[in-house]
Amino acid sequence: MKYLVMLYDAPNIRESMSPELIEQMQTLLAELKESGELVGVEALADPSRTRTVKFPGSVPAVTDGPYAEVKEQMGGFVLLDVEDEQRAIDIASRWPPSVVSAVEVRPLMNPGADPQ
């Protein structure tokens, strides 16, 4: 089962991140890599670098930044392939709380159907 773990953090969190915190996250990622559960991990650039493409009148139009005024933005994501949802939640729960304010765990759709 694949899960997208979305990490929401406060802007500028990275400035204030201690080496210990960074190490803590790297240890967690190394462990997931070692267990064969890590499919991918990426950090996102600052929200101000976002470009939004909208389709007014079916014509794509590009604007700067996200429209929604939100304090917490997605700062990065981890793609996991784990046995069940509980395992994904357990992993998400291990993120250092001083780095993320919330973590969303969302299952991926399966491209196939179950046997019938």
Add this chain to the structure above:
Amino acid sequence: MTDRQPLGELLRDLTPQVLGALAGRSTDFAACEDAVQEALLAASMQWPADGWPENPRGWLITVAERRLHDAFRSESARRNRETHEAALAVSSPHAEEPSEETGHGDDTLILLFMCCHPALSPPSQLALTLRAVGGLTTAEIAREFMVPESTMAQRISRAKSRIRATGVSFRLPSEAERPDRLRVVLHVLYLVFTEGHTSTAGPVLHRADLTSEAIRLARILHRLLPDDGEVTGLLALMLLTDARRGARTDASGALVPLADQDRAAWDHAAIEEGIALISATLGTVAAGPYQVQAAIAAIHGEARSAADTDWTQILLLYRVLDDLSPNPMTRLNMAVAAAMVDGPYAGLAIVAGVEQEEGVDLSHRIDAVRGHLLEMSGDLPGARTAYRLAAQKTMSMPEQRYLERQAARLERETE
């Protein structure tokens, strides 16, 4: 030499035999597995260029053993020589085929038991079985499971170190533990099958490779254990289920339910083979869950139409299956059969029972079956709501499309 087996196919057939021969003589399974992979690579490069050896199996064993020795030698240059000499109980490399001709099958069987060892997690069992017994490359397995190669490589190497850490030895399980161990092997093969089968829908993603790999492995196991009813049952179940593959989706990749499938598009040769297998085993041994499921699939396979199906017999078999291994999924299927025999309310009562059980991880299935049965009973708004709920909860894309379509159809009909 024109009727020769294709190289890739031959190498995959020989993989478990070569690995089995090596693993029987060395305690370091991971090193054996690496050595076999290197020998296979050497063969795929050298044989097409230099011609095939007289004895492909002997050639591979000799080369793999040499690689194994080389690996230990370079390893021991760095580390303590004696421990590795002790780990390597291999005599000198053989120039010829080892004489134990009868041992090939046992080696493959031991290998299967080893890869499906209960100390390994199911994903590890799956990956290791495909690699060590199936002879698939890590890249191929990674592609099948849609994960990066590094992720799959890690899973396999973890499985191998787990084997080393738990001290699993290369031998057949004892008579006493054998039934339990065989159950795990069958389950792993079944998982390989469903993994392939679940994703054959849609024009984009075809993973029929895993399905045929599972069938190939089940055939090997059936050849090794022809008298085991559950092994036969599993092979029959796979054949009978896979036979419907061509009719399970329409041209756009959308799901077609069993009742609406074009039965002419079923693979009737596979159905015949499955029916023959299951008929030969039923009644001769105490039936197990795979045999019963195969028997149900055989009844569907024999029916000329959904209406022509012997639902009474199917209902009976689901009851047997639920007694053998109680499972909410079985009871949901039973609900559909009960509705066909005794009407929709009989089915809905079973669905309500399943819903009340704790720990049911099937809520989208419950809603989907309820939608179907409510529609049968004439409650179209109720059916529509149930389909919508199921569509929201399912994580299968083709299924979601199918359920949305059912809901939209009922919406039009009730307007």
